[in-house]
Amino acid sequence: MVVVLMGVAGSGKTTIGRGLAEALGWRFYDADDFHPRANVEKMARGLPLDDDDRLPWLEMLRDLMTNCLERGEDAVLACSALKESYRERLLCDERVELFYLKGDHRLIEERLRQRTEHFMKPEMLESQFADLEEPARARTLDISTSPDEIIQTIKRSLSVSRG
Numbered sequence: 001m002v003v004v005l006m007g008v009a010g011s012g013k014t015t016i017g018r019g020l021a022e023a024l025g026w027r028f029y030d031a032d033d034f035h036p037r038a039n040v041e042k043m044a045r046g047l048p049l050d051d052d053d054r055l056p057w058l059e060m061l062r063d064l065m066t067n068c069l070e071r072g073e074d075a076v077l078a079c080s081a082l083k084e085s086y087r088e089r090l091l092c093d094e095r096v097e098l099f100y101l102k103g104d105h106r107l108i109e110e111r112l113r114q115r116t117e118h119f120m121k122p123e124m125l126e127s128q129f130a131d132l133e134e135p136a137r138a139r140t141l142d143i144s145t146s147p148d149e150i151i152q153t154i155k156r157s158l159s160v161s162r163g
Helices: 013-024 037-044 051-071 084-090 105-114 122-131 147-162
Strands: 002-006 027-030 075-078 096-102 139-142
Touching: 002 013, 002 051, 013 027, 013 075, 013 147, 037 051, 051 075, 051 084, 084 096, 096 147, 105 122, 139 147
Parallel strands: 002 075, 002 096, 027 075, 096 139
Antiparallel strands: none
16 A cells, blocks of 8 residues: 655645654655656745646656555655646555645745755745645545644554555
């Protein structure tokens, strides 16, 4: 199984993803680590990515998830997956579970302002929310609760869905 944690920058995907993977004994992958250098440089200049920038990145992530499933490796992937078309590429198998980390703009902006070593700048949050198409096929989690509570909620959900 692959769990995909989606949401805008600052929603807690990496923090929750690492904690969830550790709690389950699964591999953790951060989609940010798979961006081509040109994408990272563009974002570091404060420029949002467009669909053309994201396409090779999404294909790489889809290949990663497919390879995990073929190897029988359970994994957690933290990925913004803001648009439905992106999620269609990522939801490549019925063993991929999508969780949407949802929060309000003010909370997320506050979190981004506390970051110092990340390429996503708080000023780019507007473009993230502008691109966000809330998913119909996802479990939605409120990020105003603690990461530990969110991790426990996901774990309970996975135990139910896996039987």
